[in-house]
Amino acid sequence: MLIDIITIFPEVCEPYLNSSILGIAQEKGKLEIRLHNLRDYTLDKHRKVDDRPFGGGPGMILTPEPVFRAVEHINQISKPKNKTKAKIILLTPQGKTLNQKLAEKLSKREHLILICGRYEGVDERVRESLVNEEISIGDYILSGGELAALVLTDSLTRLLPGVLGHKDSNVRESFSDNLLEYPQYTRPADFRGMGVPRVLLSGDHKKIEEWRRAQTIKITKKKRPDLLKNTINFKKI
Numbered sequence: 198m199l200i201d202i203i204t205i206f207p208e209v210c211e212p213y214l215n216s217s218i219l220g221i222a223q224e225k226g227k228l229e230i231r232l233h234n235l236r237d238y239t240l241d242k243h244r245k246v247d248d249r250p251f252g253g254g255p256g257m258i259l260t261p262e263p264v265f266r267a268v269e270h271i272n273q274i275s276k277p278k279n280k281t282k283a284k285i286i287l288l289t290p291q292g293k294t295l296n297q298k299l300a301e302k303l304s305k306r307e308h309l310i311l312i313c314g315r316y317e318g319v320d321e322r323v324r325e326s327l328v329n330e331e332i333s334i335g336d337y338i339l340s341g342g343e344l345a346a347l348v349l350t351d352s353l354t355r356l357l358p359g360v361l362g363h364k365d366s367n368v369r370e371s372f373s374d375n376l377l378e379y380p381q382y383t384r385p386a387d388f389r390g391m392g393v394p395r396v397l398l399s400g401d402h403k404k405i406e407e408w409r410r411a412q413t414i415k416i417t418k419k420k421r422p423d424l425l426k427n428t429i430n431f432k433k434i
């Protein structure tokens with residue numbers, strides 16, 4: 198998968214993108230991430246990316262020119278490599294809220310271009326004529342789309358074939374998306390007088406599986422009952 202990220206803060210994104218699973222995925226050749234500084238696509242000597250809104254009002258708006266030019270440049274350099282057209286995503290609180298289902302859908306794409314919004318917003322013509330999808334990471338306002346782009350990239354990378362170990366992907370598949378994780382314990386079996394559920398030490402894998410399944414349902418019911426409402430699993434509970 199190829200992910201291009203357009204931002205005015207590439208240096209903020211870089212360390213996270215090169216760490217942990219994301220770094221490993223790139224080393225393994227499962228993922229390529231290219232960071233683009235929006236200022237590199239400006240046409241003036243001050244490298245200005247924003248301006249005041251027509252009609253007045255607070256804040257500054259990202260101008261369309263550098264955003265369009267960045268996407269055009271990316272499409273140009275990607276043409277020989279890619280069979281399918283890139284999906285262009287704007288990270289904005291106005292977008293569709295990211296969830297595991299959406300991450301799974303997007304992880305199947307060959308190429309994504311992520312545009313990080315900033316300031317009070319982005320010129321509407323970017324939305325109208327360039328962007329294919331708008332995505333939000335939750336109903337709160339961040340200072341820009343960078344954290345959202347990192348969250349999205351992280352969630353997609355974990356789903357790419359061959360990125361996580363075989364064991365992890367099995368776990369993911371055995372519990373459908375709408376349920377929370379069962380409790381996990383590691384050594385020591387007795388920590389300051391606090392024990393571990395006996396079944397986990399029993400070595401009986403069938404019993405452990407049943408216990409985990411029951412815990413998953415119990416925890417989801419308690420912490421996120423909303424997740425159970427629309428899931429097929431609910432009928433089985």
Ligand code: ADE
Pocket residue numbers: 288289290314332333334335336337338339340341342345
């Ligand atoms: N930009 C600012 N806030 C955001 C959010 N909640 N999700 C995605 N992009 C954003």
